[in-house]
Amino acid sequence: MFPTESNTIYCLFLLCSIFLTSNAAIDRHSLVTRYNPTRNASNPTTPMQVGNGNFAFGADVTSLQTFLPFATMSSWGWKNDSLPPNRTIEDVYNYKGESWYNHGRLVQYDFGGDPEIEQWLTANPNRVNLGIVGLVFLDAQTDLIQNASESDLSDVHQTLDLWTGIMSSEFTYEDTTINVTTTSAQDISAITVTVTSPLLFPNTSNAFTRLGLFLDFPWGDGSQKFSAPFVGNFSSALFDNHTTTLLDHSEIQAQIKHQMVDAIFYTTVESSTKFDITRDSPIAHRYTILPHSDTNSLSLVISYNSTLPSSLPSSASLVQSSIAAWESYWMDGGFIDLITGSTDSRADELQRRIILSRYLMRVNEAGEDPPQESGLVNDGWYGKFHMEEYFWHSAHWALWSNWDLLRRSSNVYNSFLPTSLSRSQIQQGWPSGARWPKMTDPSGRSSPGEINNLLIWEQPHPLVFATYEYRAFPSLSTLEKWKDVVKATADWMAVFAWSNASTGVYDLGPPLYVVSEDTSPNVTVNPAFELAYWRFGLGLAEAWFNELGEEVPRDWTIVKNNLAPLPIQNNSTSTVYAVYEGIEPDFWTDPAYINDHPSLVGLHGWLPPTEGLDLGIAKVTMEEVWARWNFSNCWGWDFPMLAMSAARNNDTEKAIEWLLHPLFQFDDVGMPIGGVRVPTPYFPGSGALLYATAMMAQGWDGSDEKEREGGKAPGFPRTGWNVSVEGLSMAL
Template sequence: MLLQPWSIALLSLTLVCPTSAKIDRKSIVRQFNPKLNSSHPYSPIQVGNGNFAFGTDITGLQTFIPHNTLSSWGWHNSSLPTTVNQTSPADFTGLEWWTHDRLVPYAQPNPAQKEISPWMIANPHRINLARIGLWWGGRNVSEEMLQQRSQTLDLWEGSISSFFLLNGNRVEITTVVSPDSDTVAVEIKSQMVWKGELGVFFDFPYASGKNKFDAPYVGVWNVTGNHSTVLRERENGAEIRHTLDATSYITDITWESEGAKMERLNNKTHRYVLKPAQAGNWLSFTATFAPELAKNVDNFDAIKAKTAKWWTEYWETGAFISLPPANSSAKELQRRIVLSQYLLAVNGAGKDPAQESGLVNNGWYGKFHMEMVFWHLAHWTLWNKWTLYDRSIGVYDRFLSTSFERAQKQGYQGARFGKMSDPTGRSAPGEINSLLIWQQPHPMYFAEMEWRKYPTEKTLKKWDHILTGAADFMVSYAWFNESTKVYDLGPPMYPVSENTNPNQTINPTFELAYWRFGLNVAEQWQLRQNKSVPSNWRFVKENLAPFPVENEVYVTYEGVKDMWTTPTLAEDHPGLLGIYGWLPPDSRMNLTTFKKTIEKVYQSWNFTYSYGWDFPLLAMTAARLGDAERAVHWLLDPNNQFDEIGMPIGGTRVPTPYFPASAGLLLAVGMMAGGWDGLEGPVFPKTWGIEVEGFSKAM
């Protein structure tokens, strides 16, 4: 049997045989329960369900630090401009750029539209629903006054336990979030309750909407006249309607303390206080956030039990990996894996793809990026967490109509997926936003992974119209170069790295490989349904430009000048390495050239400015090349930091947390644990004794 060059490389991998013994998942997970004795200034311990998250300080609430309460549905639009011809999103025109001898309209900020252009970028923006904290009976209390502070997040059951003493009085607080509603449930045990010295406040901010990175805290607290709140009391409960311009929602608060009352602190604020009656040493309440009044909200005990059941099932199903605790590198990697699994279930498993900061704070106004959907969702497929993947993968079907409209306006066929998006499918204007293309083949990747797991007629029908629309655009976008007799990608465009001149960027290495991959999947999809393959799909795929090579190594794009010595070109995302690691081997890739390329990247790249998914990308590439030691090195690189709570620290250019680092870590580990086509996993350093369960293969 003849071996392909990439098959020979696989034989050099260090293999560790999986054991059939069942992993004690519970003890491993709980080993990494975060424990604090003071509030974290920007990385809150959270409870949440993927669509809703509540960040806490050391009290288990938001008493001293205004961490955020964010949801999938909580969005706000600022008032529209009143300038003539700039009073509606329909008035936005963008700009026209020369693109292969014709003017193409792009959603670029228009200098002549100084009002509506920035409005389109910043709106809608995600809002902080409320701040909930301890009320000290009218006294001023600081965190430093609390003694014996301790807080533990039980990862296995999804609950936060907080404890402290104040003037000798014990206070114990348990905080959970319901798995099936936007409800935070809290139980407070303390003699201070019946003494009338301890209650709970609820405070409502106005929307920010002016800062691209609204972090670490979201909302404006000193413009109380810009919004309104109305309290309606009932027996053992209250409803507070918060109205911010056209946005309105209800906080439904229910308590189990006879005689407790909710009242507004004063007419100049939007702060309300739940004051318990002097009749017991405990207070439990639930706060449910929804656009309209919730129905049949469970009490604290029921929600706590339901939450524990959901999280236990989360940990017990799907894949798992056990790394040797005696090895310090393995233990740190295990910590990152476990905490990332928790944080992504809280922040990256909603009805929409996650924004880069999840539900911790607002990056990019809280909007999500279509090119990053791969990094947010692909790991669920390898870890066999399909129910969480299913929550948001429907975004491609939902956004298909706006994607067809976008392509048609530009004179292309098919559906062009946008970039920085809100839940309606509108992509915010921006130079990079309108010129990026690597999001286009993502549906092909997801469809193929689903087919491998669920090779059914239902899967074929689910993706058929999406892949057809995506492929039609890809073929229409590729431009036939009469001089070279090949199809070019760009210009103008931005590649993965987003650090090149768009008017000079043509035939970027990664995008060429991803274009061929995507068109190949679309072709196979047609054949599986006994449909004919459009001739132009196949022709464009087979006649795309070759990979650009200079001095025996691949480069970011064709004709790039001084790539390895220009600081801005040899930093940020090393996307060209994605052709062997992220993607299965491309038929046109030369393995010798690629190996020289990766060594050139190792020697010349400024990894100080790398962040997020860069290091998982490097790890996947190293693993596929057979270097398991280096793959682990990249996952633990000093520039790739995760804090004590497990939050991935952003780089110099993005806010913390930056969750593509977490999802990318799980994707790389999933690939190393489950293997890929042509190689059985796991693939880890030979001195590591590991156990794996339940992983799917990568392509």
């Protein structure tokens, strides 16, 4: 599981052999730019985006937010709503939920308390749309703003250069060409916009400038769990809910202060060209920017901050930083070429999904905190992130060798450790360990709710992230970095397991929720996937302390070696694994149990074989899932998980079918379609796609070494597919 000096050398040799078998380095630039997205009309539900992982700007077909108010979002832009009537902040601090017995121990959870405070805690803080930027069209003779629409444009062409992160549009308005380019900074929350058109310059036929830009600022709150496809409300009816103030400004700079309740955000605009800025109306939070000097081109840098910035980069330097950062990203990380030499017609679509997902994950999911389900496109679950989904969001960075990006957010476990220790030992009364939250925000506070408190499959995740980092960087510093997190994680896993005197094994639950969240928590005991993940995770923790040369806590080993066996069910024709011990005999035909994440296929696919797993039963169970599950009610990472199971079971053709399943869709710019259960985009699907394809291309622990040495991809079919890889790491 952990590398030694000898197998580290072997891995380096293996990596070199992979490069050699492709005969030449992959032409990464050609493959990336082959899939540059283009549009000639706006998509009403998904934007084209630029960004840097902590900040993203979503655009309509003008490469701005002219006709559709797509969001400008960040990892840092949050606000709290006002408290409910007759409630104080002390009520928030003193909130207590119900206490349930867990095998004789009374455990206090975060649900069932004051409903007003509980809902406020669930919805706060909520993530905000920092504001929108668009084109403004003016009448040639009156200087009044015209109510233009997208239908007034012609000859529209928009493209996104994936290699540089530069988005551009060209179109005609009233027989005049307009060009727009938009680029995101890579180290701050800012964009640069360049607009080029004769309409910017008054002439003999135009008494006034006919083209400018506007800034608009919406009200946002936690009244809706999902805000998609747009975030915030621009209605003048809500004008008094928030304030905007134009601060001191010059001919080349302006600053606007936007306040919502106690949260304050600053928007700064700078240009080398003189401009005027005015408020459109006393009852609007919209401002218009017009060039003040004779010019056919206007370049602006627009930044968003929680404090006033001391300075901003120039437009030219910001563009150069984007070009350099994106080229480094594409050249330095892992890469898969499915096109060169492949004859299977499906290779092109799978390659497209990989390239566009690599771009969008870098824009939306490479921030300082774990990402929310919809990244930085819109808001789901009030903009909060879900730690059980963090594996699907971010584990792919490890396989694609993007450790600079993964380390931005994986440090969350160290920052959340104090609150998670407190949750476990002070609030819930466990004797040791840290209980990681499910739905949370940058504070690490757990959002109330039964599922949020009783789901457990997020608990072993940090052990997997730690293991991947040690495989990549096998040093004492890595071991020490993760030591406290590993110990606190495994300590809680050990104390949560209950010693059942009547059976002589350790049980998981009740109460708990399984991965699919569709069983009754008070009767759910020994769920198959959670048992396997518990055993796997405790084994990783043991290996960690062995590498440190420290004594492995005895409780970890006792629990791991004596966990209940995976529950099985004998059908009329076969023996299969069951979702949990004691589930009704006909659960395979009960829609209540076959409508959500099919975690049974994760027993040998997502997870490697664990102690006690019967590979024959796991394979039959996988095939039973294929035959009986209601996949119309599945979404996102379900399909890559199914593909990984097929790959580990040597059904590589089926693995490809799952990755390209009709219900697993990506739109023209690569946005993962949410499906019937969640809005679009649903980025755990993109992360899972990248994890699965890396695993299938590079292999996993126990995959055929001879095939890997021969340059063959263990998870891809032998016929029709030629798979070249660079810089990938093997999956567990």
